[in-house]
Amino acid sequence: xxxxxQQLMKDYDQALLDHGYKIEELVDxxxxxxxxxxxxxxxxxxxxxxxxxxxxxxxxxxxxxxxKKDVYIVVVGNVEKFSKAALYYYxxxxxxxxxxNHIDLENFDDVVKSMNQxxxxxxxxxxxxxxxxxxxxxxxxxEEINRFYDKEIIAVDIPTGLDCNSGKPYQSVICATKTxxxxxxxxxxxxxxxxxxxxxxxxxxxxxxxVSEEVGLFKLIEEKDIKPLLRERIFDxxxxxxxxxxxxxxxxxxKGAALMNVKASVYSGSGIVTLMSDEDVNxxxxxxxxxxxxxxxxxxxxxxxxxxxxxILIGCGLGLDIDAYRYVIDVxxxxxxxxxxxxxxxxxxxxxxxxxxxxxxxxxxxxxxGEMNRLEKIEEDNDILKKVQxxxxxxxxxxxxKGPYTMISDGIHSYRIYSGNRAMAVGGMGDTLAGMIxxxxxxxxxxxxAAMIAVYLHGYCGDLxxxxxxxxxPSKLIDIIPLAMKRLLKEE
Numbered sequence: 001x002x003x004x005x006q007q008l009m010k011d012y013d014q015a016l017l018d019h020g021y022k023i024e025e026l027v028d029x030x031x032x033x034x035x036x037x038x039x040x041x042x043x044x045x046x047x048x049x050x051x052x053x054x055x056x057x058x059x060x061x062x063x064x065x066x067x068k069k070d071v072y073i074v075v076v077g078n079v080e081k082f083s084k085a086a087l088y089y090y091x092x093x094x095x096x097x098x099x100x101n102h103i104d105l106e107n108f109d110d111v112v113k114s115m116n117q118x119x120x121x122x123x124x125x126x127x128x129x130x131x132x133x134x135x136x137x138x139x140x141x142x143e144e145i146n147r148f149y150d151k152e153i154i155a156v157d158i159p160t161g162l163d164c165n166s167g168k169p170y171q172s173v174i175c176a177t178k179t180x181x182x183x184x185x186x187x188x189x190x191x192x193x194x195x196x197x198x199x200x201x202x203x204x205x206x207x208x209x210x211v212s213e214e215v216g217l218f219k220l221i222e223e224k225d226i227k228p229l230l231r232e233r234i235f236d237x238x239x240x241x242x243x244x245x246x247x248x249x250x251x252x253x254x255k256g257a258a259l260m261n262v263k264a265s266v267y268s269g270s271g272i273v274t275l276m277s278d279e280d281v282n283x284x285x286x287x288x289x290x291x292x293x294x295x296x297x298x299x300x301x302x303x304x305x306x307x308x309x310x311x312i313l314i315g316c317g318l319g320l321d322i323d324a325y326r327y328v329i330d331v332x333x334x335x336x337x338x339x340x341x342x343x344x345x346x347x348x349x350x351x352x353x354x355x356x357x358x359x360x361x362x363x364x365x366x367x368x369x370g371e372m373n374r375l376e377k378i379e380e381d382n383d384i385l386k387k388v389q390x391x392x393x394x395x396x397x398x399x400x401x402k403g404p405y406t407m408i409s410d411g412i413h414s415y416r417i418y419s420g421n422r423a424m425a426v427g428g429m430g431d432t433l434a435g436m437i438x439x440x441x442x443x444x445x446x447x448x449x450a451a452m453i454a455v456y457l458h459g460y461c462g463d464l465x466x467x468x469x470x471x472x473x474p475s476k477l478i479d480i481i482p483l484a485m486k487r488l489l490k491e492e
């Protein structure tokens with residue numbers, strides 16, 4: 001299943017037009033997708049706007065009429081402003097002599113009474129292109145539709161008045177009992193609060209060339225997508241088989257971040273994990289995770305200090321003093337292995353973003369939204385999916401934006417991860433995830449696959465623990481990583 005934002009869905013439609021489809025043809029295919037959901041319904045009122053969402057409604061009305069359904073069309077908006085497709089299918093409805101009424105202030109009450117005679121109301125007023133709350137006649141129509149408590153209300157693509165990107169309602173919004181969304185799940189539907197307005201959401205795909213990858217729709221990654229990526233341990237493997245990873249993290253004030261990311265790397269299957277940190281952090285590691293090794297962080301990093309590792313992580317609990325700043329810059333300049341950048345190193349990197357463009361190796365950034373805003377400001381009304389893609393593409397990195405349904409993008413391939421829960425909102429979770437990513441990269445997984453596996457597995461462990469816990473503690477999550485991996489490999 002794919003996920004699209006407002007801009008990505010516009011890009012998708014344009015790509016189909018560029019492939020030679022006519023807009024009228026695409027509307028016809030869209031109404032084919034909708035039609036199957038009305039086969040058992042008989043008395044249907046379609047409330048249609050003047051854009052392409054309205055065109056879907058007019059086209060659907062024609063097909064329902066051909067099936068001898070009792071169809072009533074209510075037109076909302078100025079006919080002179082119809083889109084090309086809306087005008088085409090509206091005129092076809094007129095030619096077929098379908099029952100049509102244009103609602104306005106003068107006939108408002110009469111039309112509403114007529115609508116009330118139908119047991120199914122279809123919302124085809126706006127679709128995903130809305131940028132603000134519906135006003136005027138639209139708001140009045142929405143208010144009346146929401147008073148039809150005994151009727152099924154079916155939204156085409158997205159309920160009118162629901163923000164496509166955030167899933168938040170505008171002041172006026174349709175409360176649908178079901179939404180039939182086209183091509184891809186709209187990003188806003190991932191917001192659980194949107195269910196109050198969308199009802200059940202069903203995704204239908206148009207019968208046309210698939211341009212999902214071409215335009216960069218995000219793919220929703222579930223368990224079935226992760227299982228084939230995980231590798232069984234080989235018969236004659238040894239610790240060298242599963243990679244050497246380095247964690248350059250921690251300081252006297254922030255020991256826990258270093259300890260957790262290192263232990264997460266060990267428990268995720270790395271052969272040799274080394275912490276490069278201050279002496280007191282290294283001493284604590286010997287007790288917290290004796291399976292890991294440690295080395296004292298030198299005053300000045302040299303290339304030979306880094307070259308024996310298969311992957312490097314920097315940033316967890318590193319601090320923001322001048323030494324930390326120097327370590328981040330030196331790692332970027334002196335090493336050539338895949339690199340995971342997290343936490344304090346992201347804050348330092350924010351002032352040196354151009355260094356990313358000079359990296360000839362995979363670099364994975366793992367910010368939460370606050371850290372992302374230091375790298376690049378994201379306004380509340382921004383299309384966050386597009387921003388993630390554009391940032392990853394501009395700075396030649398793999399961006400892992402942590403949060404609900406964590407986003408992963410290399411600027412070309414983009415994913416949202418279907419695991420994790422609100423009980424995981426605990427300090428140390430990001431450090432744990434960074435260590436897991438570092439581990440899978442060091443084991444030889446492709447970097448973007450390593451990020452996908454780590455993020456999914458991290459959330460999967462959290463989901464297992466949340467079944468019996470109000471909060472999920474990172475150290476407890478780390479403990480079950482090996483069991484969870486085994487479970488994923490064995491589950492059918």
